[in-house]
Amino acid sequence: MQIKVNRQLPVPLAKQIYQAIVDRIQSELLEEGTRLPSVRALAKQIHVSFMTVVQAYDALEEDGYIIRIQGKGTFVRTKAADTTPKKELPKKESPFDWQLSVPDYLPRAQFSRYHQVSARYEFFSSTIDPGLLPNRYLEKEIQRILAEEPRILSTYSDVQGDLPLRQELTVYLRDKQIQVTPEEILITNGTQQGIDLVARTFVGPGDIVITEAPTYPAAIDVFRWRGATILPVPVDKDGMRVDMLAALCEKYKPKLIYTMPTFHNPTGTVMSIERRRQLLDIAYETQSIILEDDPWSEIYYENKPPSSLKSMDPLGHVIYLKGLSKILAPGCRIGVLVASGTIFHRLVAAKGNMDLGSPLLTQKAVLPLLYSERMRNHVKKLRIALQLRRDMMIELLAKHMPEGISWLTPRGGVNLWLSLPPHVDTEDFLMYASNYQLTFLPGAACYPIESKHHFLRLSFSFMNEPLLAEGVKELCRATAAFIEATVTYRKTPVV
């Protein structure tokens, strides 16, 4: 289509283009259905601005001469199209979805997808049975606080978190040998936001991040999102194989070491004191940051676990995350981040960018429960109740599981790591288990490296005792049946 515009004329350029095209359509030089050049192409061709062509095309469309079809182009309108109102432009029915051509920076978000599955026997979520949480007490306290200070509802929290909550947390953390001031505490929307904050601030493309293998799936998602190179270090019964980490550090310099030394997720193991010391030495030597994730140290079933890495670190290499949501009030999503120096200040600034601070209401809601005596009693009861469930589960597994299945007895926390025979893929098993109304976390989710896995994680904290007993027996039946089915399948000769 050759159009010429004349800049000497008093007629606006857009109007000239409009008229030139209308002339061509009316004289049938441009047939119905002919594709017009794109705005960009036409603007370039006739040396006018983008906006001029937009205006001309707008007017042509308004007057019914042309039609724009998203993902296809601009066409001379056919008679059939004439009757179609503008609003009826192809929407989702179009096989051309422009959105699919929009690249993103989200390479992996595996965990929250698994999260969507729900079932009668819920071994997936390491969430505590609401029946064990102090809902009634918190409800009364919230009512009291709101009656006294209704303006909590209309007041923003500090970006760093509500000061009275941070003050109370210094007392709570002192019990864990962590000596900090309120100025070194940041309140987050659960531990997940803490991991994300640290990653967005300190991890970028090509940075080396060390994780345990297996590890917490949603942490893998976050480090992948940041473009990190994730180097997994195996776990044994004493936690991360720090000797293997040391060997890795001869070749690589980690930026961040992510670890759950106490009741590791998913295996439930505890890092020995000796390894804790060595891990700190490695961080000092390589000038790296340790991100210590501690969701479960309160929930021990035998001995109290060793002190946190943070409490052994006078030099500020450890960023410590204490989840409180799970053991207090998941509906409030309160996490605690402890760090010092410029590392800490940079994290507070990042929290400002991220959401300008957590809601004040939820921070005020959990505060009354934190007062030490009450918290100690609550946690004590929780330990007893969860230990009963753990023991029951292990007894039932021992009784009903077929041969070749093994597990680690967790010394704390709410997860049990189960090993099926090596030929079993637990992602396939998860699909199969839906027939038994069962859900769990397949091992593959816990490894930064894609591959088949015969492990799975069972959380025993969400179901009440009768349901848990039923669920474990059902799981044993499903396991036996699935192994039988896959063995049979494998035995079938290939014809």
Next chain:
Amino acid sequence: MQIKVNRQLPVPLAKQIYQAIVDRIQSELLEEGTRLPSVRALAKQIHVSFMTVVQAYDALEEDGYIIRIQGKGTFVRTKAADTTPKKELPKKESPFDWQLSVPDYLPRAQFSRYHQVSARYEFFSSTIDPGLLPNRYLEKEIQRILAEEPRILSTYSDVQGDLPLRQELTVYLRDKQIQVTPEEILITNGTQQGIDLVARTFVGPGDIVITEAPTYPAAIDVFRWRGATILPVPVDKDGMRVDMLAALCEKYKPKLIYTMPTFHNPTGTVMSIERRRQLLDIAYETQSIILEDDPWSEIYYENKPPSSLKSMDPLGHVIYLKGLSKILAPGCRIGVLVASGTIFHRLVAAKGNMDLGSPLLTQKAVLPLLYSERMRNHVKKLRIALQLRRDMMIELLAKHMPEGISWLTPRGGVNLWLSLPPHVDTEDFLMYASNYQLTFLPGAACYPIESKHHFLRLSFSFMNEPLLAEGVKELCRATAAFIEATVTYRKTPVV
């Protein structure tokens, strides 16, 4: 230091290294205070593993032969140092802070830093006076809900947000001509998290992001953090200069266009319907995403503003953010994101990575107020109260401001954009204004390009009427005095 190890000996290598160094210290071959090689260097030099040297150095330190000084190195221990217990290693007193050598990915977090300032006359924060918000009503409703369903406290919300809240929001949005299903709504921690979510998912290094100039400072922070190239487009009384955007698009292809078409922050202007249509055309033509930020469309003082961009977009190019925190309950931090198709699904996945979902308690807390009749009445009262404040402020400015000061009368929202004489730098003025117990947002914060600015933003929503009146008069006095002082200064001849 030349050390040799013998792999044939039955003595462990770490022990051999330990003994070799002790021998040298005792024979004074290594003098007190001598710096030892780093673990990495020594390991390389004598061909042993990193861990072996760590073990040797650990033992040497334990036995008091050496001392490690963070940021300096490892030294043969002096007698003075001998008495220093290990815990007393130099901490913050050290002039060598290893943390300062840790690079980060946080290039700008300007807004939340300004946020820290507080003063008697608070023109900074575009937050609504808690006295105008329905705290007592919400308090009663929360008490009722918690009494009926205490398990809200121990239940996680869906990653996407509580379904009943999303359902109610479809009704609320229908009033704004936005037709969506609950499946196209995502609940965020305030609008800030919405901006951050979109940026982390769709904006990366070198991507072109269009913003208005001036614009909302915390959005600049987020786009800078993502490494975007920000191209600012000026605003006039009809909103973004879409013609200038079109001219830019002849050269650049934007990935994202961030806009506040309705009661733009900070200028309070409204984008005309014509420009809205043109903006959508540009987004369709360039296949870019529009991020429409709508904090204030409910708060209009004259005519109801035009429909949102989202309501004019059948093709899913607009991601719409509706802030509810400010007009309902800032202590709950509830924001709403509306989008469709794969763009939307990717944002939900990113929200999972970010924090696994917003707290359920705060979502349940704002729900009862949303029911339409009640919300309409609340918003109506809010409009009247805020219009009174706006009018009073403008009257006082007209009466008391010195010559050469001008402003735009905002047609909605809570901000007024003030222009001082061109030689005045409003960041300097902010410092000076602290003598008058005044705080406001200096114009420089609102531009992605660093430079001096003679604009500033005044929010008239936070102070009650008597305080606001006092504050505006004080601001006029401060302005006159500052202009006088800077003029005097400029008149002083340079000797």
